[in-house]
Structure formats: structure tokens, C-alpha cells
Amino acid sequence: MALLDEAAPGAGVVVFDAYGTLFDVHAAVARHAGAIGPDASALSDVWRAKQLEYSWVLSLYGDFRDFWQLTREALDHALARFPSVDRAIADKLLGAYRVLDAYEEVPAVLAALKAGGLATAILSNGERSMLADAVASAGIGEHLDAVLSVDEVRVFKTSPTAYALVTRRFGIEPAQAVFVSSNRWDVAGAARFGFRAVWVNRAGAPDEYADQRPVAIVRDLNGLV
Amino acid sequence: MALLDEAAPGAGVVVFDAYGTLFDVHAAVARHAGAIGPDASALSDVWRAKQLEYSWVLSLYGDFRDFWQLTREALDHALARFPSVDRAIADKLLGAYRVLDAYEEVPAVLAALKAGGLATAILSNGERSMLADAVASAGIGEHLDAVLSVDEVRVFKTSPTAYALVTRRFGIEPAQAVFVSSNRWDVAGAARFGFRAVWVNRAGAPDEYADQRPVAIVRDLNGLV
Incomplete structure (x- = not known):
């Protein structure tokens, strides 16, 4: 948990975007x-x-x-x-x-986070049943404490109402959660909300949203553990 | 004004998006x-x-x-x-x-609308000074009754707050305005707001936003008059 200890000390919940982050949309x-x-x-x-x-x-x-x-x-x-x-x-x-490939490191990283005593969750734009199918297909359900869909609030990220599903579910302040996304706009929305945002920059893309920076940038999810 | 008479009878104000519609962003x-x-x-x-x-x-x-x-x-x-x-x-x-080319038919169409007794305006995401430069460069200021920028409300289209600049400025109901845009997402936002939206589909793009349809589709602004 080196990166998480350094970049987000005291964080108890690690929340993942789904599409683009855990699952390869292409x-x-x-x-x-x-x-x-x-x-x-x-x-x-x-x-x-x-x-x-x-x-x-x-x-x-x-x-x-x-x-x-x-x-x-x-x-x-x-x-x-x-x-x-x-x-x-x-x-x-x-x-x-509905059965997108998960990136290969996803199951082991989620398992390691759980073993380290952290709570894990997905917060996704995805509709509930498509999320359930993707999680089941990737075999990662056992490593997740919550799978949260914006269906509950009927507004998509980057609305703060969407991100607040996490703080409400876990009863925490935004700064107590690490939010992990490959989508730079989602990192910006999460940082703006007050999460400690980590950008998974798999493609080595140039940065943007300079006023809403992540606390860390990793190449893939292995960078978290 | 055949199209406007048919598609939007009684409309008194014709409002144009700027970037992509009057001015070629490329x-x-x-x-x-x-x-x-x-x-x-x-x-x-x-x-x-x-x-x-x-x-x-x-x-x-x-x-x-x-x-x-x-x-x-x-x-x-x-x-x-x-x-x-x-x-x-x-x-x-x-x-x-700041001095984008206006599409070639723009000045004559605006002049014809004015000659037909309609009020004309721009409602743009553009910042005030860039809009002023573009309007001056295209020489169309004399054909416009108002140049409205979302700067006034500090939120971009497709927020209804942005479209409401028009109804407030002219003291009208949404259905009394024709809103003309080349951007299909903007047509959707305008239709949702209650404007009679016209889509300028210069590229012959396939339609989208099926639940927020324009009252008319034209190939260029000549289709309005």
C-alpha cells in the first residue's frame, strides 16, 4: 500500500471507476x-x-x-x-x-487492497445490470464491498451528486476516499468533489484539467499496491 | 421566410449558435x-x-x-x-x-431575416470579447439585435440557464424563438428548453438525440429564408 500510504494517508476506502478503468471499453x-x-x-x-x-x-x-x-x-x-x-x-x-475484459491486473490488485484492510468499491455511470454482468464476468465481486451506480441518483458524473453516493454509502468525508479512474475528466470531477484522486494513465496521455490534479498518477493498477 | 413560417409560425426571434453554426471552427x-x-x-x-x-x-x-x-x-x-x-x-x-471565417451565406441570410421583420441574435458559449471579434471580423454586427454570451450566467449550454438568456433578453416564451445550430447536442438542448430548434446539418451527419428533435433540418442557412 506504499502509494496509498504516501499519497492518501488515512484513507479507508478505495473507489474505482468501472468503464475504462477496470474494464477495457474498446x-x-x-x-x-x-x-x-x-x-x-x-x-x-x-x-x-x-x-x-x-x-x-x-x-x-x-x-x-x-x-x-x-x-x-x-x-x-x-x-x-x-x-x-x-x-x-x-x-x-x-x-x-456486457462482458468487457477486465484489465489483467484488476483481480489481484483488488484482492491485495482488501487484504490490506481497505474497503473497495466501484462508482460507475453504468446501469446496474450491466455493471453486475461486468463484475460477474470478471470474477471480481468477492473483492468489492460495494458496486454503486448513478442509477440511484439519475445524474451522471461529473455531478457532485454522483460522487456523493460514495460518501453516503460509507459514511465518510470525501478526503477519506481514494478515487481511481483512467478517465482524466473523472479524475477532475473526483478531485473537485474532494476525493484523493488517482489517475491511471495507461496510454501515457498528456495531462489536462490543470486545476484539478490527482494526488498520484500510475501506469496501471499495480501502481496502487 | 417559408421555412420559418411553416416550421415555426409566429416566431419573432431567430437565435443562432455561433461556433460551428455561423463561424467555421475548423x-x-x-x-x-x-x-x-x-x-x-x-x-x-x-x-x-x-x-x-x-x-x-x-x-x-x-x-x-x-x-x-x-x-x-x-x-x-x-x-x-x-x-x-x-x-x-x-x-x-x-x-x-478570434477571426474565424463566417460561412459564406451568413451575412445575406441575417440581412434577409431582418428585412423580413424578425429579430436576430447570437447565443453562444463564447466569451464576450472573442464573440465581439468574430462578429466584427465577419461584418455581421449590423444584422444582429443581440449578441448573448453565457459569460453572463457562468454556465455553458446545454444548461437551461444558458438558453434562458434569450427569453429574458427578448421577454418571450421559449416557443416564440427559433434556435439555429449546427451542433446536434445544442439543438437537443434548445429543443428541451422549448425553442423551435433548427438543425443546420452541413456535413450530412446521421441524426441523434431522437427524443429532442428539431422542427426542421437544413443543409445551410439559406434553408431558413
């Missing part, structure tokens, strides 16, 4: 890349970008549809943008999205 | 494409995507920095993503962004 398209063809990577990028855009735009005008619905709508739009791709692939991609 | 990079090199188009896309992401993410967690600041931060990030591009181009790109 794994669904990767699994069917051959059938999709040369636009596979671009399709995956548009699918992800639109999923996020919808979550922010709807939240900002006070509407909500769950993340599974937004995931379907984003895929519909992405497929319409790439006419070369056979739309019959949609059902396969959505099926694959 | 004109800044296009002007320096030679100096930028092969990543010019990708750089422009990331610049625009990050500018929008920041506007939504900050608004959702209750923060605000003006759109000029976000434009600078987004460019910094985009340049860091494309190391092949000489960062010394930043000042030139920002300079060009």
Missing part, C-alpha cells in the same frame, strides 16, 4: 474487429465519445436515461457514421460490452 | 494546415472535442472558466497529443480563432 470492438473491418478503431472511438457526450449533455439539461440506453444510442450513431460496417454487428457488440 | 487550423502538417485535421478535431468536453464537465461539477480560456486549454492538450506539430503554432491558431 474490448467489445476489438473482439469483433475482423468482422467490422478497417473502421473498427474509429468506430470504437466514436462509440465511446458519443456515450460520454450524451451523459454530459443530458445531465446538464436535467434529463436522464440509463447508461445502457446511452450505450445503445451511441452505437447506433457510430454505426450510422461508418456505412462500411454491417449494422448486423450491433447485437454482437452490445453483447460483448 | 477554419483556424485550415488556415495554417501547411505549417501544421499531416496531423492538421486530427488536431482540429481534438481541439474542438476537448473544448466541448471541458465546457460540459466543468458545468456539471459547478465550475466555470470562460470559453476563451477553455479554448486555450483545449489547444494546449491537442498540441501535446500531436508531438509532430510545432507548438510555436499555438499563438497563430489562437489568433486565427
Whole structure:
């Protein structure tokens, strides 16, 4: 727990974003890349970008549809943008999205955190049943004390109402939680809320949100333990 | 005014989004494409995507920095993503962004709307001085009754607080305004607010936001008159 001891002394709860952080959001398209063809990577990028855009735009005008619905709508739009791709692939991609690959270090890291006496949780935009499927598929349920979905509050991150699900569930102040995300915008939202945010920068991306910095940056989840 | 008469009978105010709708946001990079090199188009896309992401993410967690600041931060990030591009181009790109090309039909369409007895306005995320520069550079100030910036309310579209600048300024109900935007997310926000939204779909993009439809779709602003 060296990093957590140094960067977040006294933290008792480690909370993970799910999509992009524990689960590889591009794994669904990767699994069917051959059938999709040369636009596979671009399709995956548009699918992800639109999923996020919808979550922010709807939240900002006070509407909500769950993340599974937004995931379907984003895929519909992405497929319409790439006419070369056979739309019959949609059902396969959505099926694959429910059982996304977890990054390989995830189970061992979660187990180590639990063994170190920390509570662990997911806080995700994901709709409850898609989260349950992903957690079960990755076999990580036993290492998690809570799986929290914004379904409960019907507003997406980066609304503070979404992050407050954690403090309410564990009865803690924001600074008592470490929040771990690969999504830099989510790190910013978590830091703004008062969490000790850790950025998992797998791709070595340049930094942004300079006024909302993480307490630590790691290359993958092994950097936490 | 055939389209406006049919799609929005009784509308007295026509409100335009600025960036992407009246002004070509990719004109800044296009002007320096030679100096930028092969990543010019990708750089422009990331610049625009990050500018929008920041506007939504900050608004959702209750923060605000003006759109000029976000434009600078987004460019910094985009340049860091494309190391092949000489960062010394930043000042030139920002300079060009303040005098973006207006789409060619813009002045004549605004003049025709005014001649038809309608009030015209801009409602933009843009910071006041950058908007003033763009309007002056395009020579369209005389055709506009109001240039409204979200600076006044310190929250970006798609917050209803941003759209309400129009109804407050003109003393009207939302349904009395036609809101024209090339940005489909902005059309959705405007429709949700109650404006009669028109989508300028210059690129022939597939539709999205199926529950927040425009009253009309036009290929360019000539479709309004």
C-alpha cells in the first residue's frame, strides 16, 4: 500500500471507476474487429465519445436515461457514421460490452487492497445490470464491498451528486476516499468533489484539467499496491 | 421566410449558435494546415472535442472558466497529443480563432431575416470579447439585435440557464424563438428548453438525440429564408 500510504494517508476506502478503468471499453470492438473491418478503431472511438457526450449533455439539461440506453444510442450513431460496417454487428457488440475484459491486473490488485484492510468499491455511470454482468464476468465481486451506480441518483458524473453516493454509502468525508479512474475528466470531477484522486494513465496521455490534479498518477493498477 | 413560417409560425426571434453554426471552427487550423502538417485535421478535431468536453464537465461539477480560456486549454492538450506539430503554432491558431471565417451565406441570410421583420441574435458559449471579434471580423454586427454570451450566467449550454438568456433578453416564451445550430447536442438542448430548434446539418451527419428533435433540418442557412 506504499502509494496509498504516501499519497492518501488515512484513507479507508478505495473507489474505482468501472468503464475504462477496470474494464477495457474498446474490448467489445476489438473482439469483433475482423468482422467490422478497417473502421473498427474509429468506430470504437466514436462509440465511446458519443456515450460520454450524451451523459454530459443530458445531465446538464436535467434529463436522464440509463447508461445502457446511452450505450445503445451511441452505437447506433457510430454505426450510422461508418456505412462500411454491417449494422448486423450491433447485437454482437452490445453483447460483448456486457462482458468487457477486465484489465489483467484488476483481480489481484483488488484482492491485495482488501487484504490490506481497505474497503473497495466501484462508482460507475453504468446501469446496474450491466455493471453486475461486468463484475460477474470478471470474477471480481468477492473483492468489492460495494458496486454503486448513478442509477440511484439519475445524474451522471461529473455531478457532485454522483460522487456523493460514495460518501453516503460509507459514511465518510470525501478526503477519506481514494478515487481511481483512467478517465482524466473523472479524475477532475473526483478531485473537485474532494476525493484523493488517482489517475491511471495507461496510454501515457498528456495531462489536462490543470486545476484539478490527482494526488498520484500510475501506469496501471499495480501502481496502487 | 417559408421555412420559418411553416416550421415555426409566429416566431419573432431567430437565435443562432455561433461556433460551428455561423463561424467555421475548423477554419483556424485550415488556415495554417501547411505549417501544421499531416496531423492538421486530427488536431482540429481534438481541439474542438476537448473544448466541448471541458465546457460540459466543468458545468456539471459547478465550475466555470470562460470559453476563451477553455479554448486555450483545449489547444494546449491537442498540441501535446500531436508531438509532430510545432507548438510555436499555438499563438497563430489562437489568433486565427478570434477571426474565424463566417460561412459564406451568413451575412445575406441575417440581412434577409431582418428585412423580413424578425429579430436576430447570437447565443453562444463564447466569451464576450472573442464573440465581439468574430462578429466584427465577419461584418455581421449590423444584422444582429443581440449578441448573448453565457459569460453572463457562468454556465455553458446545454444548461437551461444558458438558453434562458434569450427569453429574458427578448421577454418571450421559449416557443416564440427559433434556435439555429449546427451542433446536434445544442439543438437537443434548445429543443428541451422549448425553442423551435433548427438543425443546420452541413456535413450530412446521421441524426441523434431522437427524443429532442428539431422542427426542421437544413443543409445551410439559406434553408431558413
